[in-house]
Amino acid sequence: MRNPQLNRHGELTHLLTLDGLPRDIVTHILDTAETFVPLAERDVKKVPLLRGKSVFNLFFENSTRTRTTFEIAAKRLSADVYNLNINASSASKGESLLDTISNLSAMQADLFVVRHSASGAPHLIAQHVAPHVHVVNAGDGWHAHPTQGLLDMYTIRHFKKDFTNLTVAVVGDVMHSRVARSDILALTTLGVPEVRVIGPMTLLPGGLEHLGVRVFHDMAEGLRGADVVIMLRLQNERMRGALLPSPQEYFKHYGLTQAKLALAKPDAIVMHPGPMNRGVEIESAVADGKQAVILKQVTFGIAVRMAVMSIVAGASNE
Amino acid sequence: MTPLPDAEALYGELRRQVGAAVAQHPADSVHLVGILSGGAWLAERLQTDLGLPGRAGVLNISLYRDDFDRIGLHHQTQPTDIPFDVEGRHLILVDDVLYTGRTIRGALNELFDYGRPASVRLAVLIDRGGRQLPVAASLCAATFEVPDGQQIVLGQDDSRFVLTLEAA
Numbered sequence: 001m002r003n004p005q006l007n008r009h010g011e012l013t014h015l016l017t018l019d020g021l022p023r024d025i026v027t028h029i030l031d032t033a034e035t036f037v038p039l040a041e042r043d044v045k046k047v048p049l050l051r052g053k054s055v056f057n058l059f060f061e062n063s064t065r066t067r068t069t070f071e072i073a074a075k076r077l078s079a080d081v082y083n084l085n086i087n088a089s090s091a092s093k094g095e096s097l098l099d100t101i102s103n104l105s106a107m108q109a110d111l112f113v114v115r116h117s118a119s120g121a122p123h124l125i126a127q128h129v130a131p132h133v134h135v136v137n138a139g140d141g142w143h144a145h146p147t148q149g150l151l152d153m154y155t156i157r158h159f160k161k162d163f164t165n166l167t168v169a170v171v172g173d174v175m176h177s178r179v180a181r182s183d184i185l186a187l188t189t190l191g192v193p194e195v196r197v198i199g200p201m202t203l204l205p206g207g208l209e210h211l212g213v214r215v216f217h218d219m220a221e222g223l224r225g226a227d228v229v230i231m232l233r234l235q236n237e238r239m240r241g242a243l244l245p246s247p248q249e250y251f252k253h254y255g256l257t258q259a260k261l262a263l264a265k266p267d268a269i270v271m272h273p274g275p276m277n278r279g280v281e282i283e284s285a286v287a288d289g290k291q292a293v294i295l296k297q298v299t300f301g302i303a304v305r306m307a308v309m310s311i312v313a314g315a316s317n318e
Numbered sequence: 319m320t321p322l323p324d325a326e327a328l329y330g331e332l333r334r335q336v337g338a339a340v341a342q343h344p345a346d347s348v349h350l351v352g353i354l355s356g357g358a359w360l361a362e363r364l365q366t367d368l369g370l371p372g373r374a375g376v377l378n379i380s381l382y383r384d385d386f387d388r389i390g391l392h393h394q395t396q397p398t399d400i401p402f403d404v405e406g407r408h409l410i411l412v413d414d415v416l417y418t419g420r421t422i423r424g425a426l427n428e429l430f431d432y433g434r435p436a437s438v439r440l441a442v443l444i445d446r447g448g449r450q451l452p453v454a455a456s457l458c459a460a461t462f463e464v465p466d467g468q469q470i471v472l473g474q475d476d477s478r479f480v481l482t483l484e485a486a
Contacts, residue, residue, distance in 0.1 A: 011390065028393060035378060035397040044431035047381040049391070310381075314390025 004126060013315040014126040014135040015308050017144040018185040026189055030154050032307035033300070039076060040299065049310045050079035053110040057083045058100075059138070060116040065274055065298065066138050066148075070113045073305035079111070097121060098128050105129060111136065111313060119143035134312040136305075142178055147308055148273050149182030151301040153190060155293055156228055158300065159269050163187070167194040169222055169264075170213075172232030172254060172281050173203045179273045180232055188212050198222035199254060202243040219254055226264040231256050231272045234281050247280045257283045261291065269293045323460050325472065325479035328443050331459040332360070336410060336441050337368050339457060347436070348408040351375035353425055354396060356414030356472035359479075360443065364412065374412075375400040382424035398428065405433035410457070414472040416442040419453030444470060444481075 003020055007013040012025055039045050055074040059067050067083065074081045086100065095103075101112070111134045114122045119141030126135040139145040153163075160166055168187055174180040174197055187195045188211065195213040197204060208215050216222030223229065234250060244250050261270065270282075270292045278284045286292060340348050352361025352374055361374035376399045380392065411425055422440060429435065441457035446464040464470055469486040472479060 031393065032391060035381065038397050038399070042432060046431070048427070049381055049386055310391050314386055316390065 004123060007131075007315055007317070009316055011315040012311055013131075013317075014122075014137075015146050015312060016122050016126060016135065016137045018146045018149050018182050018189065019144070021146075021185075021189065023189050023191075026150070026153065026186060029150055029304065029307050029311060030157060032311060033150075033154055033303040036076075036303035036306045037300065040302070046076050046078050048078045050074065050077040050110075050313055053077075053079045053313060054108055055079045055081050055111045055113060055309070056104055056109045057081065057113045057138075058086060058104075058115070059084070060086045060097075060114070060121070061139070062087070063115055063139070066115065069298070069301045070136075070138060070147075070305055073302050073309060074111075074113075076302070077306055077310055079309075082109075097124065101125050101128055105133060109133060111309060113138050113309075115139045117141055132317040134309075134315070136308055136312065139178055142176055143181065145178040145182050145273075147301070147305050148179045149186040150308065151297055151304040152179075152183050152230065152271060152273070153186045154300045154304050155271060155297050156269075158296070159293060160227060163190040163192050166192050166227045167196065167225055168192055168228040168230065169196040169198055169216075169226040170230045170232065171198040171219065171222070171256065173235050174199050174208070174232065175203045175205045176235040177232045180230075183230060184211050184213055196222050196226070200244070200250075219260060220263055223260055223263045226268055229256065229261065229264055229268055229270050231270065231276075231282050233273065233275065234277055236277075247277075251280055255279070255281055255283060256286050258285050258289070261286055261289075267291075271297055274298070322470070322481045322483060323444075323462060325443070325481040328459040328481075329360070329363070329479050332441060332443055332457065333364060333367055335457040335459070336364055336412075339410060339439060339441070340368060340370065343408045345371065347406075348410065349375060349402050349404075350410050350412055351377055351400070351425075351429065352412045353421060354378045356443075357412045359472070359474060360414060361412040373399075373401050375402065375409075377411075377425050377428055379421060379424040379428055382428045384420055384424065400429075400432050403433065404429060404435050406436050409435045409438045410441050411438055412441050414443050415470050416440070416445045416453070416455050416458070417448050417469075419449045419451035422453045423451055443472065446470060 005014045005016050071081050113136045115138040121140050122135050122137035137146055170180050197213045198216045198219050272294045350361040352358035358376045365374040378398045439456040442455045443459050445455055445458050445461045467486055471482050471484050
C-alpha cells in the first residue's frame with residue numbers, strides 16, 4: 001500500500017505522521033524551514049507562495065500556541081486563513097466529521113490544518129478530500145504531532161548541527177504524549193544513535209524497545225551524558241485513574257532541576273513543547289536558564305510550519 | 319553553431335560596466351545583489367574586484383517564483399541574505415543569463431519586501447533573448463542567441479568562470 005501522505009510521484013501531499021516518512025523528505029522540510037527563518041527579521045514578513053489559497057484551521061480540541069503558530073505561518077505565506085473552533089459549532093449540533101469537511105471543501109478550502117482528540121482523524125480526512133486539497137495534522141489523540149516533532153528536530157539541528165553523534169533523552173509522560181511519539185520516530189529516522197526514554201513505569205507504554213529506544217526509570221541514570229533533554233508536559237487532563245501519587249511526588253523523581261541537569265553534558269540543551277507546568281515537570285530555574293531553548297522552539301515552529309504548508313501545497317495533484 | 323563566448327572575457331566587460339555604474343554614486347549608497355546561484359558568484363567576485371566595502375547581497379527567489387503551482391517547492395540551497403538596508407539605496411541586481419525576465423520580476427518583488435530602493439539597475443553577463451516580460455538589462459556584457467530547449471550554464475573552475483551549453 002502506498003504511504004497515504006505521498007502522491008504517486010512520491011511528493012509529500014499531506015503531513016499526517018512522521019511514521020514511515022523518508023529521511024530525505026524530513027531533511028527537505030528542515031532545509032526549507034531554514035530559508036523561512038530570516039523572514040522574521042524583515043519589515044515585510046510575508047512571501048507570496050500561497051497567495052489566493054485558503055487555509056482552514058480546524059481545531060476540534062483546544063490549543064492556543066499551535067493554532068496561532070499555524071495561523072501566523074499561513075499568513076506569512078500570504079494565504080487566507082479561517083479559524084474554526086469546531087467545539088462550539090457544527091460538531092456540537094451532531095454533524096459528522098466528514099460532512100463538516102465536505103461543507104468546508106465546498107467553500108474552496110485548499111489546505112486543512114486539523115487537531116482532533118481522536119487518533120486517526122486527519123488520516124480519515126485526507127482519504128476523503130479531493131486530490132488538490134492537503135491535510136496537515138496538528139495533533140491527533142495520543143497518536144502524532146508531526147509538526148512539533150519536526151520543529152524539535154529543527155531546534156536540535158540548529159544547536160547541535162549533526163544528529164549522528166547525539167544522545168537524546170525524552171523525559172516524562174510518554175504514554176499520553178503524541179509529541180514523544182513523533183520525536184522518537186523523527187530522531188531514529190535522522191540517525192540519532194541513542195534515544196532514551198525516562199519515566200515511571202505507569203507513564204511509559206509497552207513496546208518502547210521496538211522503537212529503538214533505551215528505557216530508564218531512574219532519571220539521574222538516564223540523563224547522564226545527554227546532549228539534548230526533551231521534557232514532556234504532565235498531561236493532567238488526559239490522566240485517567242491514579243497513575244501518580246501526586247504532582248509533588250512526580251517532581252521529586254522526574255522533575256528537571258538544575259542539580260539533575262548537571263548530570264547531562266555541560267552544553268546540553270533543554271526543550272519542552274509547552275505549555276509548561278513549572279514545579280511539576282520542570283524547575284523554574286531550568287526553564288528560564290541558559291540551557292533552555294524553549295522559546296526558540298516556538299519561533300522555529302513558525303518557519304517549520306511554513307515549510308510544511310508550502311511543500312504540501314506545491315505537490316502535484318495529477 | 320557559434321562557439322560560446324569566453325566567460326572570463328565577458329566577466330571583464332561586466333566588471334568595467336558595473337565599476338562605471340558604481341562610481342556614479344557615493345560609495346555608501348550603492349550595493350550589489352546577486353541572484354542565486356550564478357548571479358551570486360558574479361556579485362561576490364565583483365564586490366572583491368571593485369574593492370567595495372562589506373558583502374554583496376544574495377537573493378534566493380524560489381519563494382517568489384510564478385510557477386509554484388506547477389512545479390512546487392524545490393530543494394533549497396541557501397537563504398536570501400541582504401546584509402544592508404535597502405531603503406533609499408542604489409542597487410545593482412546581478413544575474414548570469416537574462417532570458418524570459420520572470421526571474422527578474424521575482425527578484426524585484428523580493429527586493430521591495432526589504433524596503434524601497436532609490437534605484438535598481440540590472441547587470442547580466444549574457445542576454446540570450448526570448449523575453450516574456452518587459453524587462454531589460456541596463457548593463458550587459460554580451461548578447462548571444464540560444465535556441466529554445468537549450469540553456470547557457472555558468473560554472474566555476476578554479477575560481478575562473480566557464481560557460482557551457484546544455485539541454486534545458
